[in-house]
Each structure stands twice: as structure tokens, then as C-alpha cells.
Amino acid sequence: MADAAARRASLNTPGNRKESEMGKARAIFMLVAVSLLTACASTKSDPRAVSSLSGVEMYERLCASCHGIQGHGDGPVAPLIKGWVPDLTRLAARDGGEFPTEDVRRTIDGRFERPAHGPRDMPVWGWEFYTSTVTNDAEERARVNQTINRLVEYLQSIQRE
Secondary structure, three states, X not given: OHHHHHHHHHHOOHXXXXXXXXXXXXXXXXXXXHHHHHHHHHHHHOHHHHHHOOHHHHHHHHHHHHHOOOXXXXXXXXXXXXXXXXXXXXXXXXXXXOOXXXXXXXXXHOOOOOHHHOOOOOOOHHHHHOOOOOOOHHHHHHHHHHHHHHHHHHHHHOOOO
């Protein structure tokens, strides 16, 4: 019994408590990350589900896990990304003060690659939003474009200097 009490006392040192707290924090972080990735993956099952969302709702559901709630590139999944997660509130500032609407649209839908910046870790939302089972392809493309436009408009609205 004395040995058990001594073992508990040695485990209750400040260093061991700190390691335990860090382990708990890591576990919570991983749980949040997996939950957010699962939420992003749920879009795949029903691409039309995002069609009725506003730009801010789409951003919160699809982008905030990496780019952060405020768009600063500090989302809970950002540390798991191989490269740099950009601050989306500074897109205009990085482009000479003018929001690069078409580049942003093309980045979201997958038509704009930046090979100099390494591999693309961001999902190609143009394909994720598209439903190939629709018989009217032009109508489906228009729906996807409108969906992406709402997200682009939201990103434009959060720009800062």
C-alpha cells in the first residue's frame, strides 16, 4: 500500500501533470480535427447541400477548419497541412489592393494551380459541388458557379488592409 501511495505521489509532480495536460490537449485537438475533416467530407455525399447556403455558411462549413473562423489561416486543421495556409483576409492586400476575384474563383473550383507553392492540399470544390447525375449539364455548371460566387463574395467582404 505504501508503494502505491509513493507511485501516485511521484506521478503527481509538476512535470508529469504538464505532460498529462499536453496529452489531453493533443487528444482534444485530434478529435476536433477529425470532426472537422468529417464535416468537410460530408459535402461529398450530397453536393447540392451547399447550394442553399450563404457564403458565410459555406465558409464556416468548408473552409474554417483550415483557414480559421476569421480567415487568418489559423484553423484547427492548419497545423496538419504540409504547407502554409493563407490568411484569406489579406488576399487583396497581397494583390496590390485589389481583390483577385477571378483567381480566387479559379482556386476554389480547381482551375488555378500554384505549382511554385507545392502540392494542392485544398479540396477542388468545383468537383465537390458538381452532381454528375443531373441530365442538364449546363444547368448544373451554372448552379456550381453560383455556389462558388457566393463564397467568393464572402471572401471579398472580409478583406482588410
